Amino acid sequence: MSLNLLILGSGSALPTLNSNQTAQVLETESEVYLIDCGEATQIELRRHKVRVQRLNHIFISHLHGDHFFGLVGLLSTMHLLGRQKTVHIHGPQGLEEIVRIQFRNAGSHLSYEMKFHTITKGDELIHEDKYVKVTSLELNHRIQTFGFLFEEQPKPRKLIPEALAKYKIPNYARKSITQGEDYVDPDGKTVKNALLSTDPEPSRRYAYCSDTAFYEPLIQRIENVDLLYHESTFLDADIERAKATYHSTAKDAARVANLAGVGKLLLGHFSNRYKNREGFLQEARPIFLESHIAEEGERYSF
Amino acid sequence: MSLNLLILGSGSALPTLNSNQTAQVLETESEVYLIDCGEATQIELRRHKVRVQRLNHIFISHLHGDHFFGLVGLLSTMHLLGRQKTVHIHGPQGLEEIVRIQFRNAGSHLSYEMKFHTITKGDELIHEDKYVKVTSLELNHRIQTFGFLFEEQPKPRKLIPEALAKYKIPNYARKSITQGEDYVDPDGKTVKNALLSTDPEPSRRYAYCSDTAFYEPLIQRIENVDLLYHESTFLDADIERAKATYHSTAKDAARVANLAGVGKLLLGHFSNRYKNREGFLQEARPIFLESHIAEEGERYSF
Numbered sequence: 001m002s003l004n005l006l007i008l009g010s011g012s013a014l015p016t017l018n019s020n021q022t023a024q025v026l027e028t029e030s031e032v033y034l035i036d037c038g039e040a041t042q043i044e045l046r047r048h049k050v051r052v053q054r055l056n057h058i059f060i061s062h063l064h065g066d067h068f069f070g071l072v073g074l075l076s077t078m079h080l081l082g083r084q085k086t087v088h089i090h091g092p093q094g095l096e097e098i099v100r101i102q103f104r105n106a107g108s109h110l111s112y113e114m115k116f117h118t119i120t121k122g123d124e125l126i127h128e129d130k131y132v133k134v135t136s137l138e139l140n141h142r143i144q145t146f147g148f149l150f151e152e153q154p155k156p157r158k159l160i161p162e163a164l165a166k167y168k169i170p171n172y173a174r175k176s177i178t179q180g181e182d183y184v185d186p187d188g189k190t191v192k193n194a195l196l197s198t199d200p201e202p203s204r205r206y207a208y209c210s211d212t213a214f215y216e217p218l219i220q221r222i223e224n225v226d227l228l229y230h231e232s233t234f235l236d237a238d239i240e241r242a243k244a245t246y247h248s249t250a251k252d253a254a255r256v257a258n259l260a261g262v263g264k265l266l267l268g269h270f271s272n273r274y275k276n277r278e279g280f281l282q283e284a285r286p287i288f289l290e291s292h293i294a295e296e297g298e299r300y301s302f
Numbered sequence: 303m304s305l306n307l308l309i310l311g312s313g314s315a316l317p318t319l320n321s322n323q324t325a326q327v328l329e330t331e332s333e334v335y336l337i338d339c340g341e342a343t344q345i346e347l348r349r350h351k352v353r354v355q356r357l358n359h360i361f362i363s364h365l366h367g368d369h370f371f372g373l374v375g376l377l378s379t380m381h382l383l384g385r386q387k388t389v390h391i392h393g394p395q396g397l398e399e400i401v402r403i404q405f406r407n408a409g410s411h412l413s414y415e416m417k418f419h420t421i422t423k424g425d426e427l428i429h430e431d432k433y434v435k436v437t438s439l440e441l442n443h444r445i446q447t448f449g450f451l452f453e454e455q456p457k458p459r460k461l462i463p464e465a466l467a468k469y470k471i472p473n474y475a476r477k478s479i480t481q482g483e484d485y486v487d488p489d490g491k492t493v494k495n496a497l498l499s500t501d502p503e504p505s506r507r508y509a510y511c512s513d514t515a516f517y518e519p520l521i522q523r524i525e526n527v528d529l530l531y532h533e534s535t536f537l538d539a540d541i542e543r544a545k546a547t548y549h550s551t552a553k554d555a556a557r558v559a560n561l562a563g564v565g566k567l568l569l570g571h572f573s574n575r576y577k578n579r580e581g582f583l584q585e586a587r588p589i590f591l592e593s594h595i596a597e598e599g600e601r602y603s604f
Binding site for chain 2: 039
């Protein structure tokens with residue numbers, strides 16, 4: 001089973017008729033995780049048939065509005081639809097007050113519980129469940145900003161049916177073998193795990209890095225991830241603007257991807273000063289061939 | 303020159319792919335006024351080619367999110383586009399803090415000044431300029447909620463060219479005649495204004511009433527307005543729900559329109575439990591014939 005990354009918005013600050021503010025959904029077999037939530041994200045969730053009540057964990061990178069202005073509306077809709085289940089919101093200091101002050105003024109008593117988990121630093125395990133571990137990544141932006149590293153939990157080892165038959169392994173022992181244990185029979189005789197199972201499917205890893213200037217310490221944190229989303233707000237011609245605003249160019253993003261040896265790079269958070277996005281690929285691909293535009297509405301499997 | 307009311311959103315709390323949260327724009331010859339600002343209003347402004355920098359006055363009726371969740375994003379966009387001119391925001395207590403806390407957390411220093419004008423009661427002149435006077439209207443909702451009465455300033459009386467010639471009225475005196483004054487010639491002889499001019503175009507009046515239960519004291523405040531927007535969230539079958547939530551049915555809205563003797567009624571703020579809006583007209587028109595659906599994207603001239 002692969003993971004899907006659904007891009008809901010890959011524009012930067014100014015939403016237009018053709019480009020949404022940042023938001024994306026990581027879909028595992030059973031859970032969906034929302035990453036950032038620009039204005040009107042709830043509409044894009046509807047458009048792409050992601051049911052809002054399936055979201056249990058929301059990750060907000062930082063408090064520039066194009067990354068969270070849609071959050072309170074989404075949370076409000078969950079309430080109006082009668083949600084019961086707790087929603088966990090992971091984000092920087094300040095987010096909780098911004099959300100709560102709005103519900104307080106509205107006199108709303110939510111039908112469900114919001115649990116805020118304040119992220120205070122990078123390289124911290126901020127969430128773990130049956131499917132994934134999520135670690136914060138320190139980025140380099142004008143205000144405190146975090147990326148997120150999603151890692152699938154280790155998958156079960158694959159049983160070798162012929163070996164199970166040969167060694168007469170009883171059914172009850174199979175689960176422990178998929179977890180890497182040897183088999184010990186009632187007489188105390190051991191069958192090594194390696195004889196009974198093969199390595200599991202590799203666990204996939206996804207790194208989300210927006211917004212940030214080129215940031216060298218990031219590279220080792222995201223080494224060899226299968227998929228990297230890295231912002232590239234600007235083209236090289238506007239490198240001074242990129243530096244002044246702590247954003248990246250397409251080349252910066254490609255350099256990070258190249259140095260970290262990732263599988264595939266998605267470029268996003270495009271300034272809408274550029275009429276089309278061809279220039280981003282032209283600048284990124286000579287540095288990192290597997291550079292792609294994060295297209296809104298696309299699902300990227302990995 | 304007529305006034306235009308552009309409906310950007312006439313849905314209620316839940317935005318969908320076909321229905322926006324409440325927002326509308328009143329367009330005079332020179333000024334445009336934004337009334338309520340649900341999520342993604344800035345996108346609808348773009349869609350209908352209303353330039354955000356033309357907005358100088360924004361009126362927010364109350365602090366339920368479907369009436370203001372788009373405000374901070376709109377104000378942020380004005381900043382990103384380099385606005386210099388002050389924006390005046392008229393709304394209930396609490397709105398200023400909700401907006402400012404978000405810009406504070408973003409570390410934003412706006413390129414322009416936001417001036418908040420807190421509305422504390424109904425029947426209060428909350429804004430006046432060359433074109434209009436705006437008065438707050440007390441409504442009857444779950445939290446403090448205001449409607450808005452927009453009244454065009456008196457227009458100039460119309461000069462009678464033949465009379466000006468006959469009485470040899472000099473050019474310099476014409477403006478004062480359009481303002482209703484008599485003409486006094488250098489010899490002290492008076493020509494009555496009524497001989498020189500006719501009554502001006504009537505000043506148009508627009509009343510915006512959302513959200514509210516049927517509220518009898520409202521009727522005399524909006525008597526004879528040319529256009530009334532009155533919420534009708536529910537149909538008669540759901541009257542208990544309307545009562546419980548302090549909303550109106552289509553019949554309630556039509557009764558208000560009928561008793562106030564308005565020119566035309568626009569129904570809006572529809573619950574999206576109803577598949578189509580035909581039922582609202584069926585219930586309203588027997589009570590008030592000039593009942594219409596507030597269609598998103600339509601401009602209503604009056």
